[in-house]
Amino acid sequence: MTEAALWRVVGRRADGEAHAVLVRLTGSAVQGGSWTAGSGTADLATGEPIDLRHRFRIGGVTKTFVATVVLQLAAEGRIGLDDPVSIHLPDLVRRPVTVRQLLNHTSGLADEGDVRYNDTGWFLRHRLNTFTPEQRVARALRLPLLHPPGTRQQIARANYDLAGLLIDAVTGGSYRDEVEHRLLRPLGLTGTSLPGTDPTLPQPHLRGYDAGVDVTEQNPSIHGAAGEMVSTLPDLDRFLTALVGGELLPAEVRRVLFEVPAVPYLNGGGMAHAGAGLDRLELPNGVVLWGMAGIVHGTLAGMATTPDLGRRLGYVISPTVRGTMRVPPMVHELVAAAYT
Numbered sequence: 001m002t003e004a005a006l007w008r009v010v011g012r013r014a015d016g017e018a019h020a021v022l023v024r025l026t027g028s029a030v031q032g033g034s035w036t037a038g039s040g041t042a043d044l045a046t047g048e049p050i051d052l053r054h055r056f057r058i059g060g061v062t063k064t065f066v067a068t069v070v071l072q073l074a075a076e077g078r079i080g081l082d083d084p085v086s087i088h089l090p091d092l093v094r095r096p097v098t099v100r101q102l103l104n105h106t107s108g109l110a111d112e113g114d115v116r117y118n119d120t121g122w123f124l125r126h127r128l129n130t131f132t133p134e135q136r137v138a139r140a141l142r143l144p145l146l147h148p149p150g151t152r153q154q155i156a157r158a159n160y161d162l163a164g165l166l167i168d169a170v171t172g173g174s175y176r177d178e179v180e181h182r183l184l185r186p187l188g189l190t191g192t193s194l195p196g197t198d199p200t201l202p203q204p205h206l207r208g209y210d211a212g213v214d215v216t217e218q219n220p221s222i223h224g225a226a227g228e229m230v231s232t233l234p235d236l237d238r239f240l241t242a243l244v245g246g247e248l249l250p251a252e253v254r255r256v257l258f259e260v261p262a263v264p265y266l267n268g269g270g271m272a273h274a275g276a277g278l279d280r281l282e283l284p285n286g287v288v289l290w291g292m293a294g295i296v297h298g299t300l301a302g303m304a305t306t307p308d309l310g311r312r313l314g315y316v317i318s319p320t321v322r323g324t325m326r327v328p329p330m331v332h333e334l335v336a337a338a339y340t
Contacts, residue, residue, distance in 0.1 A: 002338060005338075006023055007037055010038070017319065018040060018317050018318060021317050022037075022054070026312045027312045028309075042204065042205070054204050054205055055201055056231070057227075059293075059299065059301060060226065060227050061302065062294065063277060064292045066175060067278075070103060071277070073171070074099075079166070084096060085162060085166065092162075095141075099166065102162055104259070104260070104272075105156060106152065109145065109156050110139075110145075115136045117223065118324060120297065124215070126222070127297070128217070130219055133224055136161045147266065152266045153266065153273075154267060160226040163175075164226075179194055191235045196221065199218055206316060208296075209320065211320070227294060227296060231301075244305055256275070258278065258280070260273060285339070289306060290305055290307065295326050299316065300330075302315055306339075317331070
């Protein structure tokens with residue numbers, strides 16, 4: 001039984017692996033339409049139990065929101081997916097990289113920056129500092145391309161920092177405002193926000209820890225358009241349903257979300273798995289999922305769905321240690337349990 005398998009993964013928290021785990025299944029293939037399991041505390045100091053009201057940092061899931069805005073601009077004819085990025089950002093990008101290659105991570109840009117968010121020691125020293133998009137992408141733009149654009153895939157935050165700057169340039173405003181008025185307001189996502197440089201979280205929220213340090217407060221500009229957003233599990237489910245179900249994009253553009261380039265994945269072997277804002281995962285039992293995972297210090301979060309939206313998964317974890325894996329073993333176990 002799926003629910004029993006999920007309860008085994010959720011476990012009794014807090015423990016040595018996680019302070020809290022919250023999982024939500026929704027869809028027509030879920031008995032009753034919705035099922036939630038949670039364990040652990042949203043705040044170690046108070047012992048407050050975690051529940052669906054709690055907001056949390058969604059990390060890389062931000063990229064799906066940003067990709068959606070870029071695709072909406074493409075549908076409006078304001079940007080071409082095969083435009084060289086240099087057309088829109090001539091003072092910053094001088095590489096033969098297209099908009100589509102940013103969105104599907106085949107640009108060849110290195111996943112390296114002077115903003116070293118993966119280095120816990122560096123992060124703890126700088127987590128309240130403010131960083132500009134130009135600072136976040138400077139090193140990636142200085143380094144040689146890892147491969148000719150379009151020939152390999154490698155996840156790189158610089159791609160979505162540039163996508164955010166692209167939205168700014170095309171609209172004359174900011175990607176934050178565009179996400180807000182194009183996605184959050186129309187869908188009624190009142191628990192979702194783009195905090196900019198505000199290190200705090202709205203109440204109620206899930207606190208985050210790393211190796212015993214409370215890292216809940218962190219300046220979101222360390223992540224920017226690649227990972228700054230805050231949300232809730234019900235909001236992520238509403239967004240994913242609208243996106244995959246066709247509410248946000250016309251069909252001819254929406255299909256780009258699911259176009260995984262037939263190229264090798266640079267690190268770890270295998271073939272590419274990322275589309276333009278959604279990742280594809282095929283489980284050993286043949287079930288195909290589309291979704292996105294995110295990691296920041298203090299939080300792991302993600303969303304996934306079958307193509308027909310019949311079974312949708314949302315999860316958030318407050319791990320004891322951040323680690324280096326975007327999708328660590330516990331997440332693989334949650335996904336496998338949800339789709340048995």
